[in-house]
Amino acid sequence: MLEKQYFNLMQFFEGYVRNYRRMNLSHLHNRSMFTKREIDYFANLGEMLGFDVFIEDSKFDKLKGRSRPMDLSWWKWDARIDDENFLYLALHLERENVWNKDVDTIEKLFSLTEEGYVPHNVIGIQYIESPERIDFLNDLVIQKNAVQKSNALMIYRYYDNELHLERVCAYYFTPTGLNEVRTAICTQDESGYWFMCFDEEYAPFQEKRGGH
Template identity: 60%
Template sequence: MGQEYFNLMSFFDGYVKNYRRLNIGHYNNRSMLTRREIEYFAKLGEYLGYDSFVEDYKPNLKLGRSRPMDLSWWKYDARKNEDEYIKLVLHLERENLWTKDEETIEKLFSKTEEAYVPDYVIGIQNVGNKERIGILNKLVIQKNKKQNSDVLMIYRYSVDLENDEFIDKIWAFYFSGTRILQDRKAICDVDNSGYWFMCFEEEYKDKEKLRI
């Protein structure tokens, strides 16, 4: 089957612009944040006409067993096959623990059966610091040489401010094969009502925080 045609950076644009609608309060734990973000992309897949599965499974040939996918989009078309899905369109992983950043990439690019190789991959990963991102991008390029998916990696890291405050910075990269086609930065902060929102870095109003 031919590949679906998406510009994954447009998915990132929508993720940023709609983040406040996820209604994630500053009091919510990281598990709630993960759940809401996965639900957002599950609904997006359904709006695009795919069947979305949370905690789906795919074979890992290296381990000799199946491993879970946080989210998958499958394409069904009865004109081509009434009994089975015709392709795995997208595999998404969302990980809060920065100590598992390489494990997340391993999941996205694991050796698997041909029917489970996705056209598109999205990884949303908390990282310990900005410097870690370059290392992880090199690993993505290495792993994607064989899989050859279009990839969106969204990295999130916290920056400490004065008065025990902090801000989360977001840096997204769009890969095709072994090339980085585009990157874009955003900010994640808490609004006056106590809910997380995102905006692109160039749109952020509190310029003092961006100097950190």
């Protein structure tokens, strides 16, 4: 069996944040378009890295006894090693708008499946109702990943009513547990297009800390 190939998924999050404006999402776009553009972003990234990429791929779920769709998958192919089969599932990504499907998103990413379909890396992008939900979801990730042993990046997005912007919280897990946390914001620029930046780079946060 091939040794698992892990990515530095927090680096993927940095790219997601810094390139978000390039997705050209404005106040005119609906939620479905946000989902499509974000999945397309990671699909293009996978292709540039040399993987075979599939949108709405499928993976067998042993507990449910049926195949379930994967929003996005990256597969590793190398004819020098095997010219008939993919070597492994490099990445499984799920992107969910509906906050009450947060547990279902995690169950998809960490489902009990056939050996060849166990992903080496997973990314979950999930809107949640409030930040109080994060600890519960992260405990569930740690519990399930103790069995699956993937690299995992969980990105939680929620609306901050006080600041009137979206908070974006990324938690990077290795098979041994939580490794790193980064936070960003998502808001509209003056022309109505959405962009992201890290908390420490967002000028209004710096002004507030400086007492201005």
